[in-house]
Amino acid sequence: MTVTTGDSRWQRAVGRHTSVGSRAMPHPAALALRAAALDDEHAATDLRDRFLLPAGTVYLDGNSLGALPATVPEALATAVRDQWGGDLVSSWNAHGWWEAPTRVGDAVGRIVGAAAGQVVVGDSTTVRLHQALHAAVALRPDARVVVTDPGSFPTDRYVVDGVAAQVGWRVEHASPDHVPALLADLAGRGERVGAVVLSHVDYRTGRLWDLPSLTRAAHDAGALAVWDLCHSAGAVPVDLDVHRVDLAVGCTYKYLNGGPGSPAFGYVATRHQDGFVNVLPGWNGHADPFAMADGYEGAPGIARARIGTPPMLSLLALEAALQAFDGVDVRDVRRRSSSLTRFLRTCLEALVPDVDVVSPAEDARRGSQVAVRHPDAYGLVQALAGRGVVADFRTPDVVRLGVAAPYLTHRDMLAAAHALADVLAAGEHLDPAHARRNLVT
């Protein structure tokens, strides 16, 4: 089956979520009162003081690069000045650098519902997904098919296509809501599916997929469930162990606030660790790394998913960043996030009724972002930035308003909707200066 990524598929993909409503709209003054009341109601989960954000900015790009946690600058300074600068190479032992990938992995595991010893941190999501898929191939030697969503984030599609080409698997595509039917169809034809690879949240529409039922569907077909958690880790409860997910990957610079280029994580359920074949065998994942043995023998447990020397400064920055989740239940983050995104939708419908909100109206189907479509989406994002509202643009016509609940308020949601209304009213998005796109959009 061929991949279609053109506009027509995109139109169909978002069409299902497009809202057309003509309900009575609240007055702006009523919205301001409502924002204040909701902020009071959710005061216990306002963690803004755990983050350093520039004054006057409404930061709605935490789904691309999370804000800076207040603990990070000092931790990074200590790692550089005292550890690297003072204790030098002894820091590998003295400061637990060597164990950091699995120690920080356990900290990520607590946020995504994985018991200790199943998560490793290092490398990028792209690398971790290559590794997970190759491991799936080894765990399902009789399979010949991998199922994935053609609307996935590009790197995920490239990885699935790339690995499938390397191992001789065929790629079958279906939107997650059609995956169970596709699996039944393939089973009916006697096809063995090795893995179902999906993203928990669609990076453009913010659609949250039903991880428990899709994982069950994969298992019923004899396949492994491989999840990309880039847009859910730190925002939505994932409960990897509870739902018996097999393999998962995710980045840490979005809702986990690990910083630019912070290392990704990989989850390998305990029951698969003995059979986990590391496609990138390296000395860090060796059973006895300092024996400098001639042959590769994978370490027991999750350590066998390690590859080479990790980016220690980024890893330590991430470890400090995760303290923003200390004592925090992701369920509370989710409750706050649902309230924020619901209210943002309400504000947008009231103040900018002409923009098309593509994120689902139903809380249970919406991740932690509200995406809107507009023909001048790029210009809108630029003009919003001029008003202190930072969002991002995704081709062809989407403005993503990412809502990292720990550091955002309902007042911020209202301010963003007002800014959007003001930009549109003044035509600021049509400024010719926005015709030329930056390298990074």
Ligand SMILES: *Cc1c(COP(=O)(O)O)cnc(C)c1O
């Ligand atoms: C952000 C994101 C990535 C990023 O991959 P990198 O290798 O870290 O650049 C991959 N997949 C999804 C779904 C993402 O949202």
